[in-house]
Amino acid sequence: MSIRRLLTAAAALATVVVIAAALGLDIDVRIATANAGDGPEEWSPTAPFPQREVYYPGTEALADDEMRVTACGTGMPQPRLKQAAACFLVELGNGDKFIFDMGAGSAERLAALGIPLDQLNRVFLGHLHIDHAGDFPAFYFTGPVNNRLTPMRVWGPSGVRPEWGTKVWVEKMLEMWAWEKAGRGSAVDPRGLELEVNEFDWTAVNAVIYQENGVTIRTLPAIHLDQSVSFVLEWKGLRFAFSSDTLPNKWWRAYTNDVDLAIHECFIPPDYMMARYGMTPSEAVYVGTQGHTAAQAFGKIMSLTKPRHAVCYHFQNDFDTAPAVLSEIRKTYDGPLDLAQDFMVWNVTKKHIRTRMGVPNHESYPAPPQRVKYPPDSMKAYKWTQFSLSGVEPESAAVTNKLIEEFNKRNGTDIKPGITGLPFRDEQ
Ligand SMILES: [Zn+2]
Ligand SMILES: [Zn+2]
Numbered sequence: 001m002s003i004r005r006l007l008t009a010a011a012a013l014a015t016v017v018v019i020a021a022a023l024g025l026d027i028d029v030r031i032a033t034a035n036a037g038d039g040p041e042e043w044s045p046t047a048p049f050p051q052r053e054v055y056y057p058g059t060e061a062l063a064d065d066e067m068r069v070t071a072c073g074t075g076m077p078q079p080r081l082k083q084a085a086a087c088f089l090v091e092l093g094n095g096d097k098f099i100f101d102m103g104a105g106s107a108e109r110l111a112a113l114g115i116p117l118d119q120l121n122r123v124f125l126g127h128l129h130i131d132h133a134g135d136f137p138a139f140y141f142t143g144p145v146n147n148r149l150t151p152m153r154v155w156g157p158s159g160v161r162p163e164w165g166t167k168v169w170v171e172k173m174l175e176m177w178a179w180e181k182a183g184r185g186s187a188v189d190p191r192g193l194e195l196e197v198n199e200f201d202w203t204a205v206n207a208v209i210y211q212e213n214g215v216t217i218r219t220l221p222a223i224h225l226d227q228s229v230s231f232v233l234e235w236k237g238l239r240f241a242f243s244s245d246t247l248p249n250k251w252w253r254a255y256t257n258d259v260d261l262a263i264h265e266c267f268i269p270p271d272y273m274m275a276r277y278g279m280t281p282s283e284a285v286y287v288g289t290q291g292h293t294a295a296q297a298f299g300k301i302m303s304l305t306k307p308r309h310a311v312c313y314h315f316q317n318d319f320d321t322a323p324a325v326l327s328e329i330r331k332t333y334d335g336p337l338d339l340a341q342d343f344m345v346w347n348v349t350k351k352h353i354r355t356r357m358g359v360p361n362h363e364s365y366p367a368p369p370q371r372v373k374y375p376p377d378s379m380k381a382y383k384w385t386q387f388s389l390s391g392v393e394p395e396s397a398a399v400t401n402k403l404i405e406e407f408n409k410r411n412g413t414d415i416k417p418g419i420t421g422l423p424f425r426d427e428q
Contacts, residue, residue, distance in 0.1 A: 063085035072109035085131035112360035117148035127228035128242020144192035146366035151194030157202035186381035202387035222246030248301035262307035266298035299332030
């Protein structure tokens, strides 16, 4: 660019910025530059070029009136690399974060966002199917080794029978993983394994189940083999509705009108389920239209409730299924719509709703601890049997002990080998 052109461009840009400032407009200077009428501009080879249509987790602060929703699972019970089972993360401008459903495979999606686990300790389960709750045990039990130092809190529905409800489900989970908790659980800061269970009446209609820090979450009954619920979160005038699994129902219709973001399940047509899953015709029709919401029925309930933005999930969203689902929905709904995929992200304010795809970190490590760690004495916390202790191979143990000695020298520590130091250690 010649000096004269540069000066002209600078003058044009200055004019735009001054006019914008006078009008109180928040104009992006880079866009103003591009539109200054002085031809295309070559981008600096050293300045970052803004990738506007993707979201890089961990790079954007939320405005204090903004909600960000990230799809961490949009698929089915059938495992696949592309889509984990149901899970949506809601982050609010006040710093609060909420996980809705935690289907199998979703914990790794959450981890890929790089959020400290102390900030991810509120989980709301719409029902206790594996594809909506299957990763909760993994997320809970591995929390402390991923630096969670605050108690986990979980909300879920009661059961038609008490033993089918969330409270007993959690009790049995703890029993089932008793050895995990006794062994690995004894080698970590115990605070991360504290657990608060909040079971609520699955038939309650629009009842408040959470109210803290300006955030209200209500439950709606869902029609999905009983004891299933949907949720509506409200904060600063923004409303987010999540169906979990349900047929379109009268409670959703009555209480989700005009929500800002409605995420509702929706299935591929039964013909696809026969072809792809090997289902019989009656299986496909039952699962695809009675146990779940058919795409046309999804469109209908969205037309009736008119969310600002509708999102359908719970199907394999591929090059061939997406057009089929879309054309079915468009027979009954012509409003704003996304067909969810894992890592789709919605930024919601009163003014705008923006959809982008997130770019997750495939090689994530846990975020650092948010509080001072107090690890227990893991060498003594778990009582090893004499059988295992007697099996340590002595020459390899000597190598390991030397390694610990060198570690101590490097780090100024005084850690004693526990198991490999057996020949020299005190009797427990
Ligand atoms: Zn289900
Ligand atoms: Zn499901």
